[in-house]
Amino acid sequence: MFKWKTDEFSWVDFTIDVLRVLIVLAVVVGAWNTLSSGRISLAQWVNLFAAGLSQGSIYALIALGYTLVYGILLMINFAHGEVFMAGAFTTVFFAEALNRTGFLNEQPLLAILLMIVFAGLVSMTVAILLERIAYRPLRGSPRLVPLITAIGASFFLQYTFRGLYGSGFKAYPGVKALQGAFSIGGINIPVAQVFVFCSALILMLCLYWLVERSRIGKAMRAVSENKEVARLMGIDIDWVIMFTFGVGGFLAGSAGVINGLFRPQGVNFYMGFIPGIKAFTAAVLGGIGNIPGAMLGGLFLGVIEAIGPNLVLAGLGIPGANQLKDVIAFTMLVLVLIFRPQGILGERLSEQKA
Amino acid sequence: MAPDEPIVIGGMLVISGAVSYLGEDSLGGIELAILHRDGQLLGREIEFVLEDSLCSAEGGQAAAQRLSADESIVGVIGTNCSSAAQGAMPIISDAGLVMIAPSNTSPSLTDEDIAAGGSHLPGYFRTSHNGLMEGMRNAEFATDVLGATSIATVHDGDPYTEGLSRVVAASFADLGGAVVFEGAVNKGDTDMASILTEIAVVNPDVIYLPLFEPEINFFAAQMQHIDGLEDTVIIGGGASFMAGFPENTGEAAVGIYVSGPLVTGNAYNTFLAAWDDEVGGTPPSGYHAHAYDATNILLEAVAAAAVELEGGGLLIGRGAIREALAATEDYPGLTGNLTCLEESPFAGDCATGAALAMFVITEAEVYDDNWPPPVAWNFASDSPGQAEL
Numbered sequence: 001m002f003k004w005k006t007d008e009f010s011w012v013d014f015t016i017d018v019l020r021v022l023i024v025l026a027v028v029v030g031a032w033n034t035l036s037s038g039r040i041s042l043a044q045w046v047n048l049f050a051a052g053l054s055q056g057s058i059y060a061l062i063a064l065g066y067t068l069v070y071g072i073l074l075m076i077n078f079a080h081g082e083v084f085m086a087g088a089f090t091t092v093f094f095a096e097a098l099n100r101t102g103f104l105n106e107q108p109l110l111a112i113l114l115m116i117v118f119a120g121l122v123s124m125t126v127a128i129l130l131e132r133i134a135y136r137p138l139r140g141s142p143r144l145v146p147l148i149t150a151i152g153a154s155f156f157l158q159y160t161f162r163g164l165y166g167s168g169f170k171a172y173p174g175v176k177a178l179q180g181a182f183s184i185g186g187i188n189i190p191v192a193q194v195f196v197f198c199s200a201l202i203l204m205l206c207l208y209w210l211v212e213r214s215r216i217g218k219a220m221r222a223v224s225e226n227k228e229v230a231r232l233m234g235i236d237i238d239w240v241i242m243f244t245f246g247v248g249g250f251l252a253g254s255a256g257v258i259n260g261l262f263r264p265q266g267v268n269f270y271m272g273f274i275p276g277i278k279a280f281t282a283a284v285l286g287g288i289g290n291i292p293g294a295m296l297g298g299l300f301l302g303v304i305e306a307i308g309p310n311l312v313l314a315g316l317g318i319p320g321a322n323q324l325k326d327v328i329a330f331t332m333l334v335l336v337l338i339f340r341p342q343g344i345l346g347e348r349l350s351e352q353k354a
Numbered sequence: 355m356a357p358d359e360p361i362v363i364g365g366m367l368v369i370s371g372a373v374s375y376l377g378e379d380s381l382g383g384i385e386l387a388i389l390h391r392d393g394q395l396l397g398r399e400i401e402f403v404l405e406d407s408l409c410s411a412e413g414g415q416a417a418a419q420r421l422s423a424d425e426s427i428v429g430v431i432g433t434n435c436s437s438a439a440q441g442a443m444p445i446i447s448d449a450g451l452v453m454i455a456p457s458n459t460s461p462s463l464t465d466e467d468i469a470a471g472g473s474h475l476p477g478y479f480r481t482s483h484n485g486l487m488e489g490m491r492n493a494e495f496a497t498d499v500l501g502a503t504s505i506a507t508v509h510d511g512d513p514y515t516e517g518l519s520r521v522v523a524a525s526f527a528d529l530g531g532a533v534v535f536e537g538a539v540n541k542g543d544t545d546m547a548s549i550l551t552e553i554a555v556v557n558p559d560v561i562y563l564p565l566f567e568p569e570i571n572f573f574a575a576q577m578q579h580i581d582g583l584e585d586t587v588i589i590g591g592g593a594s595f596m597a598g599f600p601e602n603t604g605e606a607a608v609g610i611y612v613s614g615p616l617v618t619g620n621a622y623n624t625f626l627a628a629w630d631d632e633v634g635g636t637p638p639s640g641y642h643a644h645a646y647d648a649t650n651i652l653l654e655a656v657a658a659a660a661v662e663l664e665g666g667g668l669l670i671g672r673g674a675i676r677e678a679l680a681a682t683e684d685y686p687g688l689t690g691n692l693t694c695l696e697e698s699p700f701a702g703d704c705a706t707g708a709a710l711a712m713f714v715i716t717e718a719e720v721y722d723d724n725w726p727p728p729v730a731w732n733f734a735s736d737s738p739g740q741a742e743l
Contacts, residue, residue, distance in 0.1 A: 039555045043581045051547045051579070169568045171602040179605070181579070190579050263544050265575055265602055266568030274542055309548045322549035323540050 016338060023335065027312050034315035043187045048306045054193040054262050056302020057200030061255035062279035063286070063294040064207060065127075065248030071224045071289040072244050075143065078150040079130055081276015082157035083249050085269065087123035088256025089161055092170045092267045094118050095260065099173035108177040112261065116199075119253035126157065127249025128242055136238070154276075162269040170267040172260035196262040203254055204295050207247065211291060220244055224289075274326075281333045287346020296345060305329050357666035360399035363652060364421040366407035366414065366432030366442055366453070373409050375638040376434040380456045382633040383645030384431055386625065387653070389632060395653055396660055396668065403427065407438040414438030415445060422449035428670055429454070429652045429679075431645065436460035440473055447475035450672040452679055454652055454704070455480040456645035459488070459592065461517050466698035471513055477676055479694055479702040481644040481651070481687070483615070485514065485592070486699060487707030489521030491733050492562065492589055492613055495712050496522075497529040499731055500587060502559035506535035508549065508573070510565050518564040518591050526562075534558050539569055546576045554582035564591030567602060575606040587611065589712075600719035600727070607715045611730060615640040616711035618734065622688050643709070647687035651694075651704065655679040690734060708734040 034040070062084050069077045095115055098104040104111045134153045138146045178195055181188035211217040222230040223240045231237050259275070260267065278301065286297025308328040313321035336343060365384060367377035381404070388400050403424065405417035414433050421430055422445055430446060430453040433439045439458045446453045455463070458480050465472025496502045505526045509515035516538075523533045534556040537549055550573070553561065561577075563570055570590060577583050588610045590599075595614035600607040622643060629637055652675075659674035682704060685692040690708035695701065712731040718724035 040551060041581065044551050044554060047579065047581060048547055048551055051545070051576075055545060168598065169571070169602055171571065171604065174604045188579075188581065193579075263572060263575075264604060265571035266544055268568070274544075306545065306547060310551055314552070320538060322552060323538055323543075325543070325545065325548060326540070 020339070026316060030312035030315035032315065033317075034311050037315075040310060045307070046187045046189065048310065049303060050189045050193050052303040052306025053299060054196040054302070055306065056282075056299035057197050058255050058259045058262065058298075059275065059279045059282045059302050060295045060298025061200055061203060061251045061258065062275055063282040063298045064204070064291065065252045066280050066283040067286075067288055067291060067294040068220075068244050068248045070283070071291075072220065072241055073135075073139075073146075075135070075146045076150065076280065077130075077135075077245075077248075078147065078276070078280075079134075079153040079157060080127075080248065080252060081272035081274075081279070082154050082161075083123045083127045083130070083272070084252040084256050084259075084275060084279075085272030086126040086157065086161060086256075087119035087249075087253025088260060088271060089165055089170070089267055089269065090122045091115050091119040091253075091257055092172055092260065093165075095172050095257075104173060105176045108175050112175070112199075112257070115257045115260075116254045119257045120250035121253070123253025123256065124246045124249040127245045127252070130157075131242055131245040136241075154273075158269050158272075165269065167269065169265070172257075172264035172267065174264065175261065178261060192261055196258050199258055200255070203251060207251065208291065210247070216240070216243060278329060281329055284333060285336050285343055287343025290343065290345050293343055293345035297343065300344070301329060301332065304332060355668040355670060357668075358398075359426070360401040361395050361428060361656060361670075362401045362403060362424070362426040363649070363656075364424070364427045364430040364432075364451075365402060365404040366417040366421065366430055366438065367404065368409045368413075368434045368438070369404070369406040371408055373435070376409075376457060376641065377406075379637050379639035379642045380431070380434060380645035382629055382637060383456065383642035383647075384649045386628055386632060387646045387649035389628075391653065396657060398668070400653070407433045407435075407442060409435035409438055411437050411441030414441030414443075416441075418442035418445035418453075422446060422451060427451065428656050428672070429675055431456065431648050431652065433458065434641075436463060439463055439478070443473065443475050443478050447477040450477070450676070452477045452479060452652070452655075452672075452676050454648040454679070455482060456648045457482045457639075457641035459483060459485045460514065461485045461521075461699060462513070464695075464699055464701045464703050466701055472698065474698060474701045479648075479651075479679055479704055481648040481689065481692065481704050482641055483705045483707045483710055484700060484703050485518055486521045487703070487705070488592055488613055488710060489518045489564075490525045491707055491710050492591070492712070493522045493525035493529060493531075495611070495613075495731055495733075496526060496560045496562070496589060497531050499712075500560060502531060502587075504532045504534045504556070504558040505560045505562055506537070506553050506556065506558040507533070507562045508535075508553075508565065509538050510541050510569055511538055512541070512566075515564040515566070515591070515593070519562065522562045522564075539565070539573070541569065543569060544572050546573045547580070550577055550580040550583065553586075554580050557582055558586060560587050560589055562589050562591075564593055566593045567596075567599060570594050570599070571603045574603045574610060578606050589613070595713070595726075597719075597723070597725040600715045601723070603720070605720065607720050608717055610715045611712050612715065612727070613710060613712050614726070615709055616729060616732060616734075617643045617689055617709050618732065619688070625688055643688040644705070647685075647689050647692060647704075650687065651679065651682050651685055651692060654685065655682065710734075 178192040181190045282297040282301045286293030309321040369377045407414045407417035436458045466474045507519040509519040590612040655678035658678040661669040682694040690706040692704045694704040713727040714730040
């Protein structure tokens with residue numbers, strides 16, 4: 001901080017420093033006002049925090065797809081939100097069928113596992129087809145080309161699914177075993193939220209193991225490091241890239257089901273857009289290309305979004321604070337890009353990657 | 355008008371497209387109204403000319419243009435959709451004609467204040483309830499029936515939901531209640547925890563929620579997990595009076611009140627029997643009685659405005675019809691006693707808002723596809739004082 005005192009004076013640095021101070025001041029004053037007024041009880045804070053953590057774990061699962069692909073291809077797959085939608089939307093029908101037969105409430109764990117695998121496979125298929133049809137022919141072209149293609153693919157997928165399943169809203173059936181709440185010292189935490197967080201955590205640990213400990217994970221890391229050298233080492237690059245898209249897709253699909261347990265309503269063809277953008281924000285927040293970064297970024301974003309409006313904005317006397325939740329999310333993105341472009345956990349990217 | 359010429363009324367209904375059932379619904383009401391008079395008015399044949407106004411401003415404009423070009427038309431029934439009415443109204447008004455809409459609810463159509471989004475022009479009338487009346491009735495229900503003393507309102511920035519929220523809040527305050535929270539969510543929001551927490555801080559008896567799907571589903575479902583809102587009741591607006599709402603919300607929908615149209619009474623049962631005989635089956639939507647009433651008050655106005663000429667001719671001035679229609683008072687219709695109001699924001703509103711009811715969602719709607727839900731309160735018969743509008 002205050003670099004300009006020692007180095008040559010620069011208006012840019014000065015402005016950024018002033019900005020830093022103002023932001024910290026706003027957060028401190030807002031939080032102080034809210035907390036000292038005592039309007040919101042401890043139980044309510046815990047409620048908000050728990051919901052934020054669950055939402056964050058869903059962001060994290062989707063964010064991993066962005067980060068995996070970026071790590072290997074250095075491209076942002078903007079159609080990834082639609083990969084999430086594909087799994088979530090398709091599985092709603094499967095879930096309804098499981099509910100009708102009563103299986104969902106007789107064997108909730110098994111049924112949910114089935115749903116997750118089903119959604120994962122659907123999204124995986126969509127992601128792999130996307131890579132094979134839309135991105136692979138463009139490999140080696142300027143970086144803007146696949147980016148624009150991804151946006152086009154995103155619309156294509158949205159309207160394909162609208163054509164398939166219609167434009168109405170669907171909802172995941174309620175699971176009896178996940179209703180109710182754990183009560184700890186007068187604070188109620190819904191069972192569904194705990195379940196959502198834990199299952200997301202398990203999936204993330206599986207991914208970590210896959211990338212760090214397995215043979216294919218080693219290949220993925222090698223391709224990410226240097227494609228040409230990896231090819232010389234006998235690694236089938238095309239296969240590894242396809243596998244990466246598949247893994248990202250599987251996580252997105254399972255996030256679709258987990259999201260359906262957490263927030264069962266509002267399933268439609270457009271549901272992937274906002275989570276997609278938020279997850280991208282989370283990936284950048286954590287450091288794009290960095291796997292633990294995406295996980296941390298997602299959780300962080302979820303919690304900030306949940307607590308920020310009530311804690312900071314309401315404390316500053318801003319009306320309609322809850323409507324500015326998205327503003328908080330995207331302000332975080334801008335701030336990270338200004339102050340720490342490499343993200344929370346990101347390393348400085350090499351020239352080639354940046 | 356020569357002695358043997360028929361009296362021609364026009365229709366602008368939605369005949370094609372996704373909501374064509376609304377047009378069929380109104381058409382049946384209009385035909386039954388004409389049939390009820392044996393197709394005769396003032397000793398002349400009644401002729402009905404129908405144009406498709408679609409459910410868009412452009413469709414309304416085109417239909418209005420075709421009808422206003424026909425000099426023999428004395429008045430028009432339509433449109434079904436508020437958007438089509440926006441397109442049709444300037445043309446109908448310029449031509450000196452009248453239009454009576456059987457199923458428009460947008461408050462802007464009877465509001466003359468252009469700065470506030472109003473678009474009313476002389477010649478526009480409707481027999482369907484104004485969204486604002488729905489709001490007033492809902493506020494009345496909250497205070498008189500539920501005994502609520504505090505209310506929170508939440509809209510989504512849409513002029514329709516925002517208008518309703520404002521009316522409910524104002525009416526609730528007029529009735530002596532406290533408006534403790536007025537807020538909004540964004541369209542597309544899935545996380546309602548932060549606004550719910552804000553509402554829990556003020557802990558109202560009732561939350562008025564005119565939202566659409568899916569925001570209303572998220573809101574209702576997540577309310578279960580918020581400390582401090584265990585005893586708060588949700589009243590949903592007409593936007594949630596749809597079969598998919600309880601199922602998509604799940605268990606949390608049980609006990610939510612939603613308002614919607616309801617017509618009852620002996621005259622209405624006779625009407626339904628006539629429908630079965632003449633049209634067949636049951637009406638496909640909820641505004642056929644409104645179309646029946648619209649046709650009747652138009653024909654009454656034509657009769658009142660007509661001047662017999664020597665030699666059997668008839669003089670019917672368009673301006674006179676408009677005046678006669680505006681003077682409609684306590685006309686006994688199927689949907690209640692119709693009185694056409696003149697003051698903005700109710701300019702041209704002929705409905706009383708009595709053909710409305712409050713329904714309550716039960717487990718049968720959530721789990722067994724039952725629709726419509728049971729009536730919790732019928733404004734026509736259960737209201738203690740029929741609050742003045």
